[in-house]
Amino acid sequence: IMPAVDFRVPGGLSWDELSAALRIILASGKAVGLEVAIYNPRLDVDGSAGRGLADVMAVALGTAAPA
Template sequence: HQDQAEFGSQPLPAELMAYDLHAIRRLGVEAAAQAAVGHLTRAELDGFFIHLDADCLDDAIMPAVDFRVPGGLSWDELSAALHIILASGKAVGIEVTIYNPRLDEDGSAGRGLADVVAAALGTAAPA
């Protein structure tokens, strides 16, 4: 991956599935989310944990992060991905990180993030 060459990060183990933003754009967010769910709902797994970094969002809508991503996900794309992931019924937890309220001058980024996550949780498949 480009990050490994650019930042010297360690390669991911072969059993992990990872899509960068370019791959998500190429596949489409729904197809990428469905592929991830397919990988994470294999019979040998009991479930999976969702880790959501706010800096995956486009910096035009999420300025409240220390590492901004031009061209990141939109609210609609995040919503679509979360709905697909949570509909699997196999998510055992979720954490939302990287949001920095000191960088959210009017609170709109935090409200947007909370609204998307709450709406997705409200439509999650029952356990």
């Protein structure tokens, strides 16, 4: 689902799967950090991949992403 990366691999997570995984990981109380890697804004011409990523992260972290 993330076209804005330098090396795409088929069979990755959907937005819903990523959201569910993050919720489970963060709810465990064992997460001590979070890193977003490989997102390349030059490959995100219309910004939709970045917005999708920001939306998923905002939901997982329990906040509202800016509109």
